[in-house]
Structure formats: C-alpha cells, structure tokens
Amino acid sequence: MQTKEFKAESKRLLDMMINSIYTHKEIFLREIISNASDAIDKLYFKSLTDTSVGMKKSDFAINIAIDKENRTLTVSDNGIGMTEEDLENNLGTIANSGSFAFKKDNDLGDDVDIIGQFGVGFYSTFMVAKEVTVVTKAFGSDQAYKWTSDGVEGYTIEECDKPDGVGTTITLKLKDDTDDEKYSTYLDQYQIQSLVKKYSDYIRFPIRMEVEHTHYNEEGKEPEVHKAIETLNSMTPIWKKNKSELKDEDYNNFYMEKFGDYEPPVTHIHSKNEGVATYDALLYIPARAPFDYYSKDYEKGLQLYSSGVMIMEKCADLLPDWFSFVKGVVDSEDLSLNISRELLQQDRQLKIIAKNLEKSIKNELAKLLKNDREKYEKFYSVFGLQFKFGIYQSYGAANETLKDLLMFPSSFDGKNVTLKEYVSRMKEDQKEIYYACGETKERIEMLPQLEKIKDKGYEVLYFTQDVDEFAIKVMINYDGKPFKSISDADLDLDTEEEKEEAKKLDEENKDMFAFMQEAIADKVKTVRLSKKLKTHPVCLSSDGSITIEMEKVLNAMPQNDGNKVKAEKALEINPNHPIFEKLKDLYANDKDKLKDYAKLLYDQALLIEGMSIDNPVEFANLVCELMTK
Numbered sequence: 001m002q003t004k005e006f007k008a009e010s011k012r013l014l015d016m017m018i019n020s021i022y023t024h025k026e027i028f029l030r031e032i033i034s035n036a037s038d039a040i041d042k043l044y045f046k047s048l049t050d051t052s053v054g055m056k057k058s059d060f061a062i063n064i065a066i067d068k069e070n071r072t073l074t075v076s077d078n079g080i081g082m083t084e085e086d087l088e089n090n091l092g093t094i095a096n097s098g099s100f101a102f103k104k105d106n107d108l109g110d111d112v113d114i115i116g117q118f119g120v121g122f123y124s125t126f127m128v129a130k131e132v133t134v135v136t137k138a139f140g141s142d143q144a145y146k147w148t149s150d151g152v153e154g155y156t157i158e159e160c161d162k163p164d165g166v167g168t169t170i171t172l173k174l175k176d177d178t179d180d181e182k183y184s185t186y187l188d189q190y191q192i193q194s195l196v197k198k199y200s201d202y203i204r205f206p207i208r209m210e211v212e213h214t215h216y217n218e219e220g221k222e223p224e225v226h227k228a229i230e231t232l233n234s235m236t237p238i239w240k241k242n243k244s245e246l247k248d249e250d251y252n253n254f255y256m257e258k259f260g261d262y263e264p265p266v267t268h269i270h271s272k273n274e275g276v277a278t279y280d281a282l283l284y285i286p287a288r289a290p291f292d293y294y295s296k297d298y299e300k301g302l303q304l305y306s307s308g309v310m311i312m313e314k315c316a317d318l319l320p321d322w323f324s325f326v327k328g329v330v331d332s333e334d335l336s337l338n339i340s341r342e343l344l345q346q347d348r349q350l351k352i353i354a355k356n357l358e359k360s361i362k363n364e365l366a367k368l369l370k371n372d373r374e375k376y377e378k379f380y381s382v383f384g385l386q387f388k389f390g391i392y393q394s395y396g397a398a399n400e401t402l403k404d405l406l407m408f409p410s411s412f413d414g415k416n417v418t419l420k421e422y423v424s425r426m427k428e429d430q431k432e433i434y435y436a437c438g439e440t441k442e443r444i445e446m447l448p449q450l451e452k453i454k455d456k457g458y459e460v461l462y463f464t465q466d467v468d469e470f471a472i473k474v475m476i477n478y479d480g481k482p483f484k485s486i487s488d489a490d491l492d493l494d495t496e497e498e499k500e501e502a503k504k505l506d507e508e509n510k511d512m513f514a515f516m517q518e519a520i521a522d523k524v525k526t527v528r529l530s531k532k533l534k535t536h537p538v539c540l541s542s543d544g545s546i547t548i549e550m551e552k553v554l555n556a557m558p559q560n561d562g563n564k565v566k567a568e569k570a571l572e573i574n575p576n577h578p579i580f581e582k583l584k585d586l587y588a589n590d591k592d593k594l595k596d597y598a599k600l601l602y603d604q605a606l607l608i609e610g611m612s613i614d615n616p617v618e619f620a621n622l623v624c625e626l627m628t629k
C-alpha cells in the first residue's frame, strides 16, 4: 500500500485565502504590522544572547508611509528580515508560518510575544493591493532580496539593494477604486491612524508615521501645515500595568476614551488571572445606559485581545445577558483563534474566562451594595431591570448570581430593600415574602388588600416593573421563603378563630354569593367573603397560576393581540363593610338590584386594580341610576 500526499491547486487555494477568509478588508494592516512586530521580536530575542546584533530594545520600530501620488502604502520594520530561502518558504508557501516555527523552537520567556501562527495573514494584503513588493535583508546576510507578486500568477524573487540595512519593507500598490470599494481610503492619514489604534494599539514597539497637522491662524490667512513623525500606538495596555501604578483617574480616562462615554464609570474591575485560564481583564460598570440599551439593537460584548492584537470588537460569549451592560477588555494568549482571527474556535478557555468574569462582576456589585449603598442604588435604577429579565429569561439559571443583587421598594419606608434584608426582618410568625403589584408606588399604596397586611406589621415589596412578578415566579422562593402576592386567594392572615368565623359566614351566605357570581359569570369564577380587607368594600384576587398583574402585562404585549390571557378571578367582599349588610338585604328583597350591585362592585374592584372596565357606559349608567333613585 502506498501513502500519497494531498495535492493542492495553489492558485485556487490562494484565491480562496484572499477572498473568503476575511470579512473586513481593513485587517490587512493589522496582519502586516503583526508580522513586523514578530520580526522585531525575533531579532530582539537574538540580541539578548548575541552582541553582534548591536541593538537596544528602544532602537526597534515599525514605520508606515503613505504615497498618495503612487497609490502606495509602505510598512517597514528593522526586524530579523528574510533570506531568499525564507521568502520561498514563508511568502511562497501558503500556510507556512516561520513565526510559529520560531515560537516552537525557542524558549521565549515573557518579554517576547510572537503573534503569527497560521502562515496566511500576509496574503490578506492582496484584498486591497494589486501588487505587493517585499524588500528584505536578513540579519547576518549581506544580500537583500525583492519579492514581488500580484497575488494571482505567482511571484518573482530577485537580488536588490537595501541601503537602510537589516529588516523588511512591504509596499502595497493599492487596487483602483471601484463604485463599491474605495481602496484610496488606505491612503488617508486619519484612516491609517484609526486602524492602528483599533487593531494594533498594543503592539509593543512604536508604530510611526509622518502626520500632518493643519493650523488655522488668523482669519484670511492661509492655514499652516505642519508635518511630524508621530507614534500612533500606545504600546503598553493599561490592563498589563500593575494596579499599584494606576489611580482611579487613569482607569476612568481610559474608559471614557475607549468606550466613548462622557461620564466616568460606577466602578472598574481589574483582574489578572493565571492558572487554568491565563488572561488579564479590565471591566467597567457604566453609570448610564446607552440610548439603545433596552432595545434589540444593543450588542453586548467585551473587546478581545490576543498577544496585544485586537481580535474581536464585541465578544458576546464573554458576558451573560444579565451583565450585558458591562464594558471592557479581555486579553489572553490562550485562545484558539480561528484562521482569520475574526472568530474563535469553540473554546473551553473562553468559557472558563466567561465564568470567572461573571463571578467577579457579581462580587464587585455585591461589594458596592455593601459599601456604597447610594452608588449601588443609582446603578440599580439604571440596570436593575436587566437582572430581573436575566432571572426570567434564564428560567432561573441566573438565580444564584442575581438574587442578592435585587432590590424592591418596601412598604415600610418606600426605600429599596434587598431580599436578604427583607428576610432578616420578617416577623416571627411570618412564613412568606409578600409583594404587591401596581404601576407606581402610590397606586400600590391604594390597594385595599394592603391595609390588613400592613396592620399585621408585615413588610410588602412593591413591584412596579412589568417583569417583577414574572421574575419571582421563576425564583419561587428566596432562602426557602416563598413569594406571595397580596392578591393571592389564600393569604393566610387570620387566627384560627377568625378563620372559623369567616367559614361560618361564608357558609351562611353561600347562596347569595352564587347568585351574584351568576350575574357576572363571564367575569369571575367565584364571589366570596374576603379575609384580607379591612375598610375597603371589595377586591379582586386570583386563584390560578396567572395573576391579575400577569394578565395585565401579557395582554399589553403587541404579540398577544387577539389571544387574550385571563386570570382566574374571584370577587371578594368585605364582611365588615356596610355594603355587606346591604347585599344581604337585596338578596332577600330585591334580587334584580343585587345583580346590578354585583356588576358595579366588580367594576369598582377592576378600577382599584388599575385595570380598565369592559363597559364603561353600562357602569356610568348604573351609577347614575343609583344616584337618582
């Protein structure tokens, strides 16, 4: 049996490389700058053991030059350079990475950081250039070579002069502009400056370019143009620095510049991790939500760097939805990059990093809540809603992370209370966590059911956001204490004696309640005596799993049009209110009128709950009738 090697049609392969790997043409600059940085790192590494290199770290640099007239963009480095053989092997062979081999063969240490690994990045230049020329002189060689290619037909190598010594100069002759693609954008100084900032800001050697500045003097006078060589990259990322070197101001300035916010963040988290996953992270909790935060246009994610090169602008997998407001950067050398560096391969490392980050964010927020309540509450008023959505949408998976970050206004003093605080001050005989739903605190305060429960000294959480009740239905309980709506049928507030009494009264008036229920049979399932009302005449309560508040929210959703959800409602009558005697009287003497009363009381109860009544005209007529009789 004979083993044969696969053959590749190199022209087609090159075409595929150039045109199908990358989605953004602009990354070509990142790729050639990364190559220049690798070449410098190689020579720098050599200089550590070989004095004949004769260069200090500060002598190394990458230079960019724009020539608008000739439509060329040039990137040069004073790195290790390439021999004729290197040119054949590295630029003439697709998927051969001299850099990867170098990394494998040498024990590089912390000071050298090789980026290249796939042996394809260089070919991305052909996305924007119709011809690429590489002039290079390898360290230790007297001869320089020129490699030229159009990226289609092949390449040529010839001897040449390179007066500026060891290193490599790559010149791209840009393609002609078309209607769809303006390649001349890469001849624009600002575009190049911004691409370097975007992708290569943390390349550890200076990237320099001659930059023009126009100065506008007095009116009427010609503006002056100044030219100067400037370093375009910041080189050391702030997250690589030691925390002790940095002040809050440094962190805040970096945040505002990088993420375009005009307000400093609430807080930052700077972590350096080694072990199962090695990474540096610098995260920020913003003080305000971007305008599109609560819309589907908002994209969550952290900026992802690998070896100082920006890989992804918004890596969504690094943040759970409930912390989608967090901004920041993660830098890791451990990631398995996809060949284009635009995507990650399914990565276990990434999952570990994401889990760690989630924990750090949670801990930081818990710390803020503990140490600076005012600041936390301000933050919570902006982003707290996201936690509730998080619990609801994750079907409870986020409970553990988020339960102690939640807070709700309290019936005690109207101030926010956490669930932990609520439980810690529950009355001795209290078994459940009470809550009441309504549009505003003020509306909830008016709910008739609230009175008796407050009299008992129990605290009630006020739910004013639509998602509140949905979220706690998913949570079911906190610390073993179940949540209970004050509109629930079985609010167990009475003593045994009171219960006995109520049962008797219910029994005695069974027929009357049944009669009333019949009058409003399409609206309520039961009419019964209330055990939770104190001074108010009536209230509604729900018997099934859908509460009245949920009915309100679900039916308000546009997609629910025509398919209305209905809570199983009960109309409850206060036996201590004079209306009860009146009802009994009507049941004995004027049953027709009792029917009207049932309708009116039901509508009243709806209004108190903040719901609209089905037939306002009928309601108004009935009231008028009563007034005029």
Ligand SMILES: Nc1ncnc2c1ncn2[C@@H]1O[C@H](COP(=O)(O)OP(=O)(O)OP(=O)(O)O)[C@@H](O)[C@H]1O
Binding pocket: 031, 034, 035, 036, 039, 077, 079, 080, 081, 082, 090, 091, 096, 097, 098, 099, 100, 115, 116, 117, 118, 119, 120, 121, 122, 123, 168
């Ligand atoms: N400026 C340069 N100086 C010296 N050698 C270079 C230079 N540019 C490219 N090379 C050599 O050419 C090889 C191929 O470069 P290419 O950009 O295609 O791939 P890479 O950088 O190795 O990997 P990746 O695809 O991950 O970027 C490099 O590994 C390096 O050996």
